[in-house]
Every structure is written in structure tokens, then in C-alpha cells.
Amino acid sequence: MYLTKFSDSGKKDTRSGFGAALLELGKRNPNVVALCADLTGSLKMDAFQKAFPERFFQVGIAEANMMGIAAGLTIGGKIPFTGTFANFSTGRVFDQIRQSIAYSHKNVKICASHAGLTLGEDGATHQILEDIGLMKMLPGMTVINPCDYNQTYLATLAIAEHQGPVYLRFGRPAVPNFTSLTDTFQIGKAIHLHKGNDVSLFCTGHLVWKSIVAADALEKEGISVDVWNIHTIKPLDVEVILQSVKQTGCVVSAEEHQKNGGLGDSIAQILAEHYPAPMEYVAVNDAFGESGTPDELMAKYGLDVPDIIKAVKKVIQKK
């Protein structure tokens, strides 16, 4: 039934949604500027660069400097969007982000592609699975992980309107594009994908489509799943999470990230404080990735449809 509600309109990469929206922002707002550290093509920033060369800054392979320059550009009213791989957008420059951006309340949009295992063949050196954790720990930082091309497009437009630092995480592979450009995207407001009674399934990023497919299969077996797209990991939509869990009594989280520090971690904190309930995580469990195709990696590291189904069945047993 979900597959009729959410049909895949063709596979597209989320990073292209970012690139298209950045171009649109360039047209809409003369204060939007972009910076890139030698990955313009990979980040799909070339259209912006071509259309607005005076507002595009190629900084070379120097990410720390890029974060500092972005912070400085806000002094004078600019809205800088930085672009590089998620690994180099976070771990490599954590202190620059902490001091010059987050602590200094600078209106910088840190846009990160090639997040997670789905980067694929480049291997674990580039497959960051800790970036959500690093960014969500910073006071005042907003953390968003959209699920497909269209949602990445809408999220990119939305963060330009938001005052304050944002981490926007997206990926490399072409994945089903199933949301609509006419959807409402509101930072911090989870999206209800399907109403169910037996288990709450909170998912983000590339795991959203997989959760829909898993829920469809479970429905056929008579298990009714309450599915939520948690595109914003911080601030978390606490209200709907608690509402859902109070109704279903158990929880599964699904994300392309380490279990430590990820979305599931944030949800578990909320539950521990307000409404303890059985929980299972679909996430990478304290491991680095490796080379392989995205599909092979998602299967090997337990982030695929069968893993979600297994987690749902397990958590229902714990009720």
C-alpha cells in the first residue's frame, strides 16, 4: 500500500537536489554565496558557480580555511553555503566549526555530500558515519538529513531562511525520488508517512525509502507500522515521537550512521527521560565501512530492508 502512496518517480541523487536548489537560491537572494574545496562537480555546485561567479569562492583543498572564510562572510550579511564531502565538512574541521561558526552564532550552512556508506568504493577513509553525532553535539546547530532529491531541494531552500548554523547532510548515489516538490518542508517537523499501531519506525536519509518498503512488506504480514521521516535530527520533533510511541509501545530507528551519536541515540534520550519503551536500532554498530557498491555495503552493515523488518519483529517481541 505504501508503494502506491509513494511511488518512485525515478532514481536521482540527493546531491543534485542540493545543487539545483542552490542555483535557485542564487537567483532569489543576492546575499547567498557559496564556497567549495575542490569538489564543485561532486557537490553539483557548478551551475551556481557558472551563474554567479562573483558569489562563488573556490578555496582549494583547504577545508579549515573554508569554514573560517564562511564565518567571516556572514559579517557583512552574506549567507554562505559551504560544500565538500561529509567527512571533510565535519570531522576534519570540527574545531573551526565549533569556534568560528557555532559558538560565534554565524549563519553558515554546512552542506555535506557523500555521507555514510553509500559513498561506496572509495572506502572507509571517506565514508563518515559519525558526522550527525559531531554536529548535533554543538549547541545551536541544526542537523538535517533529507531522504531524496526533492526533499534535499526543499531542505536547501528552507535552511537559507533559517537564521543560524545548519548542517545539511546528503549523499552520492541515485536513490528513489518519491517525495514531492509541492510537499511542505519545515525544519524540525517530522513527516508522517504511514499510520500504524504496532511499532513506531523513525527513519532518516537514505533509510526512509527502505523503511517504506519494509513497512509495506510487514503490513502484508499483518504488522502495522507507524512510519515517520525524521529529516531534522536536531531540533528533534519530540512531540510527535512521544505521541507515536505512547500509541505503539515500541520503537525502531533507522539511519545510515553509527548507532553511537545518531538519530536513534537522540530518540533513546527522549524516551529514557519521558516514556521508556523497547527499542531497536538499525545503524552501524561501532564499525568502519569498507570498499564496495552502496547496495553491498548497506546489506553487509545491516542497513537494508531485511534488517528493518528483523528489527521490527524483534522489538514487538519485547513489548
Add this chain to the structure above:
Amino acid sequence: MPSDDLKKFCSQVRRDIIRMVHGAKSGHPGGSLGCVEFMAVLFKEVMHHIPAPFDMDGKNQDLFFLSNGHITPVYYSVLARCGYFPIEELKTFRKINSRLQGHPATHEGLPGVRVATGSLGQGLSVAIGAALAKKLNGDTRLVFTLQGDGEMQEGQIWEALMFAAGKKVDNLIMTVDYNGRQIDGDVKDVMPLGDLHAKLEAFGWDVLENKNGNDLESVRKYLNEAKSRTGKGKPVAIIMHTEMGMGVDFMMGTHHWHGVAPNDEQAQKALARLEETLGDY
């Protein structure tokens, strides 16, 4: 500003520095004392800036970034005595619930500070960004930074130096406080910078060297010379030789006073040699 007035200003700033670190029982007097003349000339004469109401964007004003953020005593004293915030507030330095954090921060809303610094090596990049914003805004005012010489050991500095020259950020004047000392000892022993002048030139900067960074006339001359060299396709650097601890004899000639506060007796001894010219806070 007449030189006598500027000398009086410097004497009062030095008193503030000693009293602040003594009051807080912590802080960085050495580098602060060495940069008094530079900060006085920059803020009282060279920069066009509007202390109040403070405007974070600073459009159509010259901007200053303190990259070696630990020398807050001199920074805060000069900001307060230029009218950014009440002079009495200096007594809250490094204390709980204060806007005057140990290192500069925007978090508590202290007027005059535009970014948090002190994790070394980051201020130059931020200054470059602010300079680029000025160019985009058609704002012809300048951006000034102060770096520590020890700070030049940070890798990010060299990324920023490369960018500023490579992308012709010529509305930027970087001054390096070349006092030759850092926490663990002399810079030449801890990690030699080598020929900094030649290195900056090789990176594409227009480089000036002021051998008398504690002489008001000399500081004025080099800052004005640097200003005249902006807008010509290159960022401008001043290597400014200073004496850490300048003005307090027992704090000079050593790296010991980089980050140590004087005790009661030492503070009294230091203050006895510094004339109270504009009134203590």
C-alpha cells in the same frame, strides 16, 4: 591624536591590563603589554569605527579581528576606553556571568567582538571572509587582523595566507606580533618560523617590517604605509617586532609572563611604574 594623549592612553591601558589579570588571578599579561602601542594607534587613529551602537556587520567601517585571542586584557581595555562598553565592566574580566570571557566571544554579546577567537590559527580566515563580504558589498573600508608569531605555526594560517594572495584579497592588513616568545619558550626553540618575511613574500603578500613595534611613531608610520598599499592586488602584512611584557620591567625578556597573573606584591610593583592617566576602572 596628539602624541602625549596617546602616551597617556597607553599608560592607562597598561594599568588596566595589570589590574584585570591581577583581579582575575589569571590571564595573559605578556603579549597584551607588548601590543598596547599597536592597539592604541589602530583604534584611536587608523581605523574608522563606530563603537556605539555596535553593528555586527560593520558596513562602511574598518574591522579588526584578534586572531591571537588570548591577549584579551589589551583588547578589552582598548574597546572599553573607545566606548564599546562601560569601562567599569573591565572588573568582571574572566569572572562568572561576565561578557568579558577569558578569550573573545560573541556569545555573551560583548560589543566590539565579531567572532570567537583563541583557538589559534582561525582569525585570519574569518578576516578574509569579512574582507570578501566588503568587496561584494562595494564597501571600501579595510579589515585588520593581529596574529601571534607562535600562532603562525598553525597549518590553517598557511591555507589562509595562500588564499588571500591567490585570490587578491587586497583590502586586508595582517599584523604579526613578532615578540619571539610563546608558552613553552622562545619561538626559535619551540618551532622556528624561519625567514617569515621571505615566506610571506613567497606566498604573494606585500610585506612590511616594523622593527619598533612599541614605538608609537613607528607603529603609526607602518600602519599608514600598509593602508597606502591596499587596493593594489595584494594583501598587506606587517611583521611587528615587539617586546613581550613591555612597560613592566620584570615581565620583559622572558616568556614566563605569557599566561601568568601577578600576585599582590608584583601587581603593586608594576602599577607603581605605570601612571594613572585616565582614571582606573
